[in-house]
Amino acid sequence: MPELPEVETVVRDLRPHLQHAVITHVKTSTQSLRRTWRKSWSKKLCQKQIKKVDRRGKWIMIELQPEAGLLVHLGMTGQWTLHEPHDDVASHTHVTLTLHSKKELRFRDVRRFGSFQFYDSYLELQDEVESKLGPEPDHLHGKTFHESLVTRHRPIKSLLLDQKIVAGIGNIYADESLFLASLHPLQLGSSLKITQSQRLADTIQQVIKRAVALRGSTIRDYVGGSGLQGEYQHEFTIYGRQGETCPRCDTLIQVVRVAGRSSHFCPCCQQLQE
């Protein structure tokens, strides 16, 4: 489940291979992804050079020359890896971009929650992405973050998953951050004290930084752009540990459903406050 650290890893892995590469051929499967791939996109992509590969939140932004852009989301199970033409094509490969080097950039996505969107203008792509997202965890500012939490009458877990509050957090890193900040997932944003918001901002930054350093978390399908797995799953303190005991106080870890997502927490370290 690619969240910010996983998407960042994919981008870092692919960037040196994609920068300056020219797309010579595009092949797509008949099955549709979250957005349907328009035939015209394939034609427009051909003979374009990749100028830049960037990430914002969980979105991958590709700037092309002559001017155009390709926006990619990995969804739940999206994998984007580079292959030699003779490599076996894995099942659920939906998009293949052939580069002038003959290498193939293949997008595989079992559950097809991933999406592509082509833009004739890169500026338009950037505007679209910015309109969906709040600040990167790196740029979280305690006071502004607190303001965006305290004005919402929603559980903090739901707020962390909201890409407009902070970009790039998903279920894993939300649970890990809340545990380290000693906040119950159902705690209402409106009830937070400034010190709690600041502490949460700090833990989010720590968690994301460490996870990026370890190339993200592999728990099911995720692989980086080089095909390597992540390693952060070995450092999970709370996520996926239902039935085990809290690493801090030995209390049994519990799961509660918040915003339709299973939320792991320690009932002793993360007590619900008024």
Add this chain to the structure above:
DNA sequence: CCGACGTCCTGCTAGC
């Protein structure tokens, strides 16, 4: 305007 919830999708697994 805001928040809650359903929808998409496939593969794995818990439980009968």
Add this chain to the structure above:
DNA sequence: TGCTAGCAGGACGTCG
């Protein structure tokens, strides 16, 4: 042993 219901969750549309 074999079947199936339920779960995994990112973004977005819809509804109250």
